[in-house]
Amino acid sequence: MNGFEYIGKNIGKIDAMALATGQPLFTDDISFPNTLHIKILYSPHAHAIIEDIDTSEAEKIPRVKLILTYKNTPQVLHTTAGQGWPEPSPYDTCMFNKKVRYVGDRVAAVAAETEEIAYEALKHIKVNYKKLPAVFDPEEAMKEGAPVIHDEEGISGVYNPKRNIVSHIEVKAGDIEKGFEESDVVVEDTFEMQYAQHCPIEPHATITYLDEYGRLVIRTSTQVPFHVRRIVAQVLEIPVQNIRVIKPRIGGGFGVKQEIILEEISAFVTLKTHRPARLVYTREEEFVSSRTRHPMKVTVKIGAKKNGIFNAIKMYALSNNGAYGTHGLTVTSNTGSKTLPLYNKAPNIEFIADVAYTNLPVAGAYRGYGATQGYAALEQVVDEIAEKLGMGPAEIRKINHIKVGETSPIFKALGEGREGVTQYIQSEATDKLLELGTKEIGWYEKIRKPAKEATKVRGIGMALLMQGSGIPLIDMGAATIKLNEDGSFNVLYGGTDIGTGLDTVVAQIVSETLGVKPEQIIVYAADTDVTPFDKGAYASSGTFISGGAVYNAALKVREQILEVTKEIFGEFNTKDFILKDGFVISEKSGKKVSLSEIAYQTLYLKKQQQIMATSSFVSDSSPPPFAAHFIEIEVDKETGIITPIKYVAAVDCGVAINPELAKGQIIGSIVNGIGYALTEEYKFSQTGKLINSNFMEYRIPSSRDIPDIKTILVETYEPKGPYGAKSVAEININGPIPAIGNALYNALGIRIHKLPYTPEKVLEALKNKGA
């Protein structure tokens, strides 16, 4: 379609058949003889000091090997957030802390010959807790006199620990108050987003062992193998060189595996006992003691001129980080930085945010990374101001969205833990997204239809979205490519395919650049002993950053191949040469040599060398993908149940290197987002204990909960991305909350300000409206 042989083609995912036939690919699918099984003891209190722990009874149990507490483990303050160094998250935790800060905080770990024995031993650990007052509400937590959650010495990177404030963010452009004064219409509204979990079907799992030379090997379900290596080295105070991290296939991540929460415990057990160790979370542990989305309360105020052009936008976000400050600053920065530039017509902008500690489970990275919460509010307020102005939702977005060649002061002002980078949009087709999406959903036929008086009422709603592609000037990926005798290539790269299909995308990029079939590309990824560095799988960086690195390495290999070919052909202008179907061909003379022949020549006979190259990629911009989402819902006025009928996502991710895989990313995000909008929610007891930590009581969507979903890819060409590609992995999770919220208003004239949109809340809103 675009003159490419392998780009834009639906190559089957290269690992898919192995997965579909049940090969032992995941962390816990292999086992080592003599393995110790680890289980963890958790705090029953939301806030307490451990006055003493007595493990002597537990140690007496036969076949218990080792018990870990704060007493016998390194006390190194660090962050569990697997981010680039230096991490923009506070150093506020140790492997085991003397103070517990939520129900589910870790207290001790037992390593035993079997899981059953480990469980049994946990019961015999005696802990004396001194209970402290707890605080669960972020607003309460920031008040004078609230219990101080992090009062330990030596913590760093916290904005104001005495007031439980992890981070405070303030970014301004223009004059916000004057901006509102000079606006003809002003609307303000507040939305509150709840605790929710990623729910990868594979929970966290780690296996550690010593190799034949006594080096520590960590096989782990991670999105960030290189950060695991660095942080485990830091926490256990051992050299990086003593650690090898291997990423096998990963059973989904969505951000939750961007944390180092199992690896250091398992590694420590192996180092102490010289035996393999295994630590696998249960589903309950996954809910309680891994990571969650940051619950947020977001207020958006927009002022517009009569013609609909925005004059001022103000956003305030209050983020709840739970007991530790992982990703607090950066997730909440993104709440502003990934949303406000979308409407860059407003010269007056203000973004203020606070991130608070509370005595609840720990929030971390989650697909959408703060933008989800930002769009939940922003895109509903945009609809509200459109209504006040008497404009259509599509029309107001059309005249306000950012366009090619334009920028926003937010890009520069708001980075990830440091100042951002000025960037100008180079690819965008938002008007087309709105046009095709409104057409597919039947917007103009349905929008004016008056609400029926029947029990079941339909409504439609939309949302416009952007995200980014990697973190500019921070995220780096690298790759090595080498040629083999049969003309195949090994690709060794640090990029971390967690189920997304990145390894396949990378094979397609190499295929296109070197003119060989994807079957001839052997991809080996994310092994810290074997592959070059990569920041890992986060920030929508896979195709763009890791793919960019592979592209650069392939270009270098191509040059080497052409250099050798010169001599073989006796021709010296490499511009005449093309690589196609495993051959180098001179378009001038018609001469032809296979890559296999070149490999044999260079490995064994003449000009001997390994044809191979390593290259890196770091970007000075983070090109946003864009998406327009539309939904038609049906609401039952008697039960309050919302049923999604049809969902349309028109998406610009630049050139989709593999459209079928891009489609999978889009639909997967939408369904995850629908779950967050309608059912998924942590429920806590009065003492802060999570009470619905299983799939019966925490409902994620199943095959029968999904609407008819249509995806429309609108191709643009992003000059900074490999073969014109931008990201697609996160953006589409941001649409369902505002699109459903707007559809609910369209259907029944109600707005629900506290997520999720449960039947009870719908009925209550209907009752209040009637009253």
Place this chain on the structure above:
Amino acid sequence: MKVHYKINGEEKEFDIQPGELLLDVLRRNNYTEIKGNCYLGTCGACAVLINEVAKATCTTLAAQVNNAEIITIKGIGTISEPHLLQKAFVEKGAVQCGFCTPGTIISAYALLKNNPDPTEEDIKRSIDGNLCRCTGYVQQIEAIKFAIKLLKGGK
């Protein structure tokens, strides 16, 4: 105690504890193609065919199904000789992380055994108990439809 099963056509005997769950017994004996650890029968990743019915092994006692015939994903097709359902899942982008895939294919396989001509609702219902967080199900449903087409084509 000892239990006896026929697994993927092979006769097997295992030593088990009376209260042990089938999932744990099979994984311990290297049937690691069976995934999942919700232990409530809610995620479906541990599904196998027990006497031709798709069931969660995490809520089935190993002793309770003594002498059963068990088919795991590897009994349906192998990497060198995959079943058309497995091929269709690969081709239609229905495998992302792949952790739920064996269980989902087991459920779809059980459906097609009993009903070679299912409606879309039948298909959705058949995999309703197999949670997938990656795909959003659409491509899985498309893959099952595609496999039906291939199976009807006599391939």
